Amino acid sequence: MRARNKRRGRQEGGGHHDRWMITYADLITLLLIFFVVMYAMSSPDARKYEVVVHSLQDTFRKGDSILEQGSGITGTADHYTSKNPPAAKQQTSAKKDAGSTKLTTREQAFRKQEKELQNLMGVIQKYISENKLENQIFVADQPRGIVITLNDRFLFDQGRAALKQGSASTLSKLASLFRDLKTPISIEGHTDNIPFTRTTNSSIYKDNWELSGARALSVLRFFLDKEHLSPAGFQYAGYAETRPVGDNSTEAGRQKNRRVEITVLRQLQQ
Incomplete structure (x- = not known):
């Protein structure tokens, strides 16, 4: 089983x-x-x-x-x-x-102004060369505008702010170039750092501040009173020795600092 x-x-x-x-x-x-x-x-x-x-x-x-x-x-x-x-x-x-990229009215105005400034600089350079004024007048294109620098010996006697007669023709030439510009013009007076007194310099000015301002004003008065330019396009100032371009420890540097600068500004008038 x-x-x-x-x-x-x-x-x-x-x-x-x-x-x-x-x-x-x-x-x-x-x-x-x-x-x-x-x-x-x-x-x-x-x-x-x-x-x-x-x-x-x-x-x-x-x-x-x-x-x-x-x-x-x-x-x-x-x-x-x-x-x-x-x-x-x-x-x-x-x-x-x-x-069809269109420029605004302001952009067109700036371009027109820039063209005028470059033409102005070319005419002034030619005038300086033709009249052998290279040691008296200098022109430069700077960011703020076209700067025309006039040596103080070309414009004034020592310690004075009255314009010399020999400077009238050059200032008249500049006035003819400024007449049709639609841009502000700044006139600035500068001195060296040597202080002076009224007795030693037979000057009517108290210090370099008064002298630099008076010199800038004399150039402005020539443009307004003699050349009858519109005062709306001008401004002036005196800076004494505060804005040197040369070394004040040397005679050559001090001579560079005694100057009047006329700047055609890169700025549209309102």
Whole structure:
């Protein structure tokens, strides 16, 4: 009896070991179906493919950039920001900006003024060269304007503010150039750092401040009273020894500092 039961158990156990083949067969069948489907999908219809491609191209061409605060490809982004203008308008505005850039009235006035200043400097340089005044008059183009520097010995006697007769022709030439300019002109008097008294210099001025201011005023009076230029375009000041251009420890440096500067300013009149 026991021997029969052992043989039956062995026979039943052997049947269980063969069941894995059913699962394996099912797996192979599913893999076969999967590869058949993949093969079918790898052979697309050419016409349908072209339709899809054209549709995608059209979508990307019409969509605007989200980075530029557009609505994106789907048209749903950035509801609360301004959208990009249409492509046609962008091209039109770009052509207008490139082709017809218009200057403002003030910009045009500055350009006209700059041209006048350069012409003025050229005429003054020519006048200085023709009259051999290189040691008496200097002209320079500086950021604030065209600066015309006149040596004090060319204009005045020592300690005085009355103009010498020999300076009248040069000042008249400058006045003729200033007559049509529409820009402010600043006249500034300067001295060296050596103080003086009325008794030693026979001067009516108390100090260098009074002397430098009086000299600038004398040049201004010549333009207004003798040449009848409009006073609205002028300003004057005396700076004494506070703005030296040379070394006050030497005679040559002190001579440079004793001067009158006439500056045609880079500034539009109101």
